[in-house]
Amino acid sequence: MSTSAERSWTVRLRKRAVAALPPEKLLPDGQPTYVASWIYVFGVLSLSALAALIMTGSILALKGPSWWHFSSTGHFFNSLHLWSVELFFFFMVIHLWGKYWMAAWRGGRVRVWITGAVTFLVAVPCALTGYVSQQNFDSQWISTQAKDAMNSVGIGSFFNLMNFGQMYSYHVFLLPLAVTGLVIAHILLVRRHGVVPPFELEDRLKAARAGATDGASS
C-alpha cells in the first residue's frame, strides 16, 4: 500500500476497527456452551423491547397527540408503546440483576458493565419525559409534581417539566439518541470481549493460561 493511502484517516480508522473487532467477532456463528441458560436471554429481550419502542414511538411521533388520544388505532399504538417500555425495563432490570451477580465486569469488561449501567440511568429520564409528553391531565399532574423535584435540587432552570416542547424534544430525540448510542456501544463491547464466563470456568481458564505460560518459559 502506498504511503499516502496509509496516511489516509479512513484507512487508519478501518485498520483500527478491524483490529478491535474482526468480522468473526462482530458476527459470530456460535456462543460458548455456558451461554445456554435462560438468564442470558434477557439482554436480547431488552433489545427486542427497545426495537418495538422505537418503532411504535416513531409512528406516534408521525401521527401526533390527536391521533393517539382520539382514534382506536392511535390508542392501540399508544398501548403498544406503553407495554414496550414496561417490558424494556422489566427485561433490562433482570438482565442487570443477572450481570451484577455474575460480576460481569470481570476479565477486562469494565466498559461493558459501565455502558450497560449508564444505559439504564439514561433510560429512566427517557421514560419519565414520556409520562409528561402524553398531552393529558395525567401528564399535567406528573409535570407539576416533578417540577418541584427539579426545583428542590436546583436544576429547575435547566429542565422545565411544565415546558411541553422541551420535554417532548428530550423524549423523542435527545434521550432516545443517547440510549440507542449507548446500546450500540454496549453490544459492540460485548462482541469484542465476549460474554462473561461463570466464576468456576474463569478460575480454570486462568489456571490453564498460567500452566501454558510456565510451560513456554521452562
Added chain:
Amino acid sequence: MAAIFNLNHHAGYVHWHFIDLSVPNVLVIVIMLVVFAAAILIPFPKPTGSGGA
C-alpha cells in the same frame, strides 16, 4: 367490551415503615423476582440434531 380488571379507581398502597408502594408496583417487583429465579433454575433446552453448537 368490559375490561378484565377494572382500573378506574385509585390503586391500593402497601405501607411498611418508610416503604410506600402501590400494589401494582409490588406485583411487578414480585413477578420480576420470580422470573429471575426461574431463569436461573429452569434448565435451558438442549439443541436438537447433531449440528448444535
